[in-house]
Every structure is written in structure tokens, then in C-alpha cells.
Amino acid sequence: MLKRNDDAKQHEGLIRTLAAATFLIFFQAYMVAPLIPRLSHEFGESEQFIGLMVPAYMIPYGLSTLFFGLLSDRLGRCRIMYLSLTAFVVLTALTATARSASQILFWRLLTGLGASGVVPLALALMGDLFPYERRGRPLGWLFGAMAGGMAFGSSLGVVLMPFTGWRMLFVDVAVATLAVFGALLRYAALLGARTTAATLSAADVLKGYRSLLENGRGARTYSYVLLNSLFHSGIYTWLGVFFVRRYQLGDIGIGLALLGYGVPGFLLGPVIGRWADRWGRRWLVPVGLAIAALSAAILIPDVPILLAALAVTLLSLGYDMTQPLLAGIVTQLGGPRAGQAMGLNVFILFTGFGLGSILFGAVVPLGFGTALAIFSSVLMASAFAGLFLFRNERISSKPVTRG
Numbered sequence: 216m217l218k219r220n221d222d223a224k225q226h227e228g229l230i231r232t233l234a235a236a237t238f239l240i241f242f243q244a245y246m247v248a249p250l251i252p253r254l255s256h257e258f259g260e261s262e263q264f265i266g267l268m269v270p271a272y273m274i275p276y277g278l279s280t281l282f283f284g285l286l287s288d289r290l291g292r293c294r295i296m297y298l299s300l301t302a303f304v305v306l307t308a309l310t311a312t313a314r315s316a317s318q319i320l321f322w323r324l325l326t327g328l329g330a331s332g333v334v335p336l337a338l339a340l341m342g343d344l345f346p347y348e349r350r351g352r353p354l355g356w357l358f359g360a361m362a363g364g365m366a367f368g369s370s371l372g373v374v375l376m377p378f379t380g381w382r383m384l385f386v387d388v389a390v391a392t393l394a395v396f397g398a399l400l401r402y403a404a405l406l407g408a409r410t411t412a413a414t415l416s417a418a419d420v421l422k423g424y425r426s427l428l429e430n431g432r433g434a435r436t437y438s439y440v441l442l443n444s445l446f447h448s449g450i451y452t453w454l455g456v457f458f459v460r461r462y463q464l465g466d467i468g469i470g471l472a473l474l475g476y477g478v479p480g481f482l483l484g485p486v487i488g489r490w491a492d493r494w495g496r497r498w499l500v501p502v503g504l505a506i507a508a509l510s511a512a513i514l515i516p517d518v519p520i521l522l523a524a525l526a527v528t529l530l531s532l533g534y535d536m537t538q539p540l541l542a543g544i545v546t547q548l549g550g551p552r553a554g555q556a557m558g559l560n561v562f563i564l565f566t567g568f569g570l571g572s573i574l575f576g577a578v579v580p581l582g583f584g585t586a587l588a589i590f591s592s593v594l595m596a597s598a599f600a601g602l603f604l605f606r607n608e609r610i611s612s613k614p615v616t617r618g
Contacts, residue, residue: 226344229402230353233337234360235395236300240334241364243307243388244272245476246372247323248572249455249469250381253373258316262456266576269452270569271320275327277565280558283332287558292336292343293406299332300396306330308389311382327565334361335561340406342546342557354546355488358539362531365451366478373455374470423555427548435604436544437563442597443504443541444567446590447534449575450511451476454527457583462520472520475528479535487535488543496540496608501601503540507533508594511587533594538564544608 247268255265287295306326313319334357341353372384379387399406427433458464458472491499510529513522545560578586 225402225405229344229405230341230356232395232398232402233333233340234356236392236399237334237337237357237360238364238367239388239392239395240303240330241361242368242372243303243326243364243385245365245368245451246384246388247272248452249369249373249466249473250376251455252459252469253376253466254316254319254381260316263576265316266452266456266572267320268323269448269572272323272327273448273565273569273572275324276331277562277567277569279328279331280335280561280565283336283558287332287336287339292340293403295332296336296406297396297399299330299336300392300399302326302329303333304389304392304396307385307392311385311389331561331565335557338542338546338561339557344405352488354539354543355486358488358535358542359483362479362535365531366474366476369451369454369476370470370474372470373466373473377466420555424559427556427559430548432544432607433548436541436548437559439500439597439601439604440538440541440545440560441563441567442593443507443534443537444564445571445574446511446594447507447530447538447571448568449571450530450587450590452572453575453579453583453586456579457514458523461517461583462523472524473527475524476531478528479532483535487539491540491543496544497602497605500537500540500605500608501598503533503536504594504598504601505533506536508591508598509533511591511594515584515587515591 248266251262251265251268254260254268255262258265283295283299303326306322306329310319310322310326313322337357338354341357345353376384428437454473454476455469458469462468462472464472487499507530510526510533513526513529518526542557542560545556548556575586575590578589
């Protein structure tokens with residue numbers, strides 16, 4: 216009994232430490248978008264060019280998860296996670312040395328390539344350590360940390376920038392992550408708890424991806440991961456510009472307007488995970504999509520700024536009720552190739568993040584109302600389709616695996 220209690224404490228300590236690392240990685244990722252108006256002015260570049268900082272990080276991040284996931288299945292989670300976290304610390308600090316917009320894009324690209332071995336492997340590790348019917352809560356912690364990173368990154372970063380400068384934001388994140396890295400060292404045994412004898416031949420890798428995508432449940436889940444990330448990132452990335460153009464807000468005003476983004480997941484992440492464990496995902500995922508669609512629709516007319524800020528919070532709630540639950544399904548798809556399954560999930564997720572920001576930016580010249588209307592309509596249609604497509608995702612203890 217004593218050993219079991221010690222193991223439980225170790226697992227809980229690992230969850231919280233990984234949640235801290237996840238928080239900082241997402242804080243760094245999401246503190247950039249609200250800085251677009253300020254950095255555009257500082258470097259004398261267009262907002263569209265500065266906005267490329269988002270896909271410059273997100274798309275390489277997604278691509279490299281394909282390799283980190285495979286390597287972790289072969290070599291274990293520990294080595295890859297430590298290597299990736301080290302890269303994140305070093306490259307985040309180096310971003311502070313940039314002297315031009317092009318240099319920022321360069322460092323963001325390298326950071327995306329190097330940093331992507333932490334969060335997807337942490338998610339896969341929850342599949343290693345917890346049975347499916349108990350996986351919602353630990354996944355809720357990690358996705359709550361993601362949401363918290365989004366919330367504080369999108370608000371606190373832009374609020375502090377007038378006082379500290381944008382360079383110190385990157386330095387501070389690097390120092391904080393270094394401290395978390397030190398705390399993570401004590402859990403090396405748990406991080407290396409599982410490896411497989413999976414080969415890394417091209418044919419074997421492609422066969423693994425094909426099996427994930429040919430399965431009806433897998434194809435459905437990954438498709439919604441892509442759709443969800445496209446529309447959430449597209450809207451979120453341009454919210455800073457939206458509040459400047461419509462409400463003429465400054466840096467601190469932007470931060471306050473975005474304060475609600477990520478708060479629902481930060482506060483309710485484990486709770487939403489428990490809901491999924493208790494009731495399944497068939498209702499929660501469509502409802503989350505509908506909430507996100509509604510939030511975008513609220514922003515179409517010229518509403519009071521407090522209502523616009525509330526819509527930002529609803530947009531975040533929609534994400535928190537979808538993406539973590541889809542990831543829970545993915546943890547069951549991989550079997551002995553859990554790292555590959557989660558790597559594909561994060562690849563699709565972050566590629567969607569990058570492409571969504573580009574697509575929304577391409578529609579912005581038509582007006583924010585038009586862009587929001589398009590994105591809201593597609594999200595609402597996907598919510599109605601989800602009622603049918605996720606009808607078999609009932610309770611976690613008895614998942615339905617047929618297509």
C-alpha cells in the first residue's frame with residue numbers, strides 16, 4: 216500500500232511538472248500574436264509579414280512532432296523530452312537577440328523545430344501511465360496548462376511589453392523553463408517507463424500512419440483536429456489586430472481584452488476531462504464546436520467591447536471542450552505506437568494552427584465581419600455534423616472502435 220501511495224505521488228508530481236512545462240511552451244507560443252501591431256510598428260513591416268511569426272513557429276512544430284513521436288517509441292520518452300526542452304530554452308533565449316523581423320522569423324522557425332518533443336510526448340505518456348477510463352483527468356491537467364499558457368501568454372505578455380520590452384519576455388520564459396527542466400530530472404524513471412521495439416523503416420512508418428488514417432475512428436478524429444485548429448488559430452491570431460482596428464486599443468487594452476482566452480480551460484480543464492470520463496465525448500465535442508461558432512458570430516457586428524471580450528472567453532471554452540477530448544481518443548488509437556499516434560495528432564494540430572492564421576489573414580482584407588462570418592458558418596456546420604460522426608463516443612470505459 217505504501218509503495219502504491221508513493222507511485223501515485225510520483226505520477227501526480229510528474230503531471231504537475233509536465234503541466235508547468237506545457238504552460239510555458241504555450242505561453243511563449245501565444246504571447247506572440249498580440250504583439251503583431253507593436254512589432255509591425257517597431258520593425259517597419261506590414262502586419263501580414265509580422266503575422267508570419269505564428270505559422271513560422273506552428274508549422275515546423277507540427278512537422279517535427281512526426282519524428283519526435285517515432286523516436287520516442289523507439290528510444291523512450293525521457294531522452295527526447297530532455298533534448299527538446301533544452302532546445303526550447305536555448306532557442307527562446309536566442310529569439311531575444313533578433314534585430315529584424317526576418318531574424319525573429321528565423322528563430323521562431325528553429326524554436327518550432329526543436330521544441331515539439333515535449334507536449335506531444337507528455338500527452339502520449341498519459342496513455343502509458345493511465346488506463347483509458349482514468350485518462351481524462353491527467354489529460355485535463357495538460358490541456359488546462361495549455362489553456363493557461365494561451366490565456367496568460369495572450370494577455371500578460373502584451374501587458375508587460377511596455378514595461379519590460381518584448382525581448383525580456385523571451386528571456387524570462389527561457390529562465391522559467393530552465394527551472395522546470397531541473398524539476399523534471401527527478402522523474403526520469405517514469406519518463407522512460409515505456410519503449411517499443413518498433414522499427415524506423417520508411418515502409419513501417421508509412422504503414423503505421425496509413426493504419427491510423429484508414430481506421431474510421433482515426434480518420435474522423437484527425438479530421439476534426441485539423442478543422443478545429445484551423446478555425447481557432449485563424450480567429451485567435453488576428454484578435455490583436457481586430458481590437459486595434461475596431462476599438463483602437465493599445466497594448467494594455469489588447470491584453471485585457473484577451474484576458475479571458477484560455478481561462479476556461481485553465482480553471483476547468485480537469486473538470487471537462489472528468490465529464491468526458493463520465494459521459495463520453497459524443498455530446499461535448501459538438502457542443503464545444505457550436506460554442507466556438509457562436510463566439511465568432513458575436514464578434515461580427517460592432518458590439519460593446521465587454522461583449523467582445525466575453526466572446527473571446529467563449530471561443531476559448533469551445534476549444535477546451537473539443538481539442539482535449541479529441542486527444543483523449545487519439546491516445547487509444549496508437550496501441551504500441553502511442554508516440555506515433557500522438558505525433559500525428561500534434562502535427563495536424565499545429566499545422567492547422569499555422570495554416571489557419573494564414574487563411575484568416577488572407578480573408579481579412581475583405582473585412583473582419585466577412586472573415587468571422589465564414590469561419591463561424593463552417594464551425595457551426597461541423598458541430599451539427601459532429602452530432603452524427605461522434606455518436607459512438609459514449610463513455611470512456613467502453614469505447615467504440617468501429618468506423
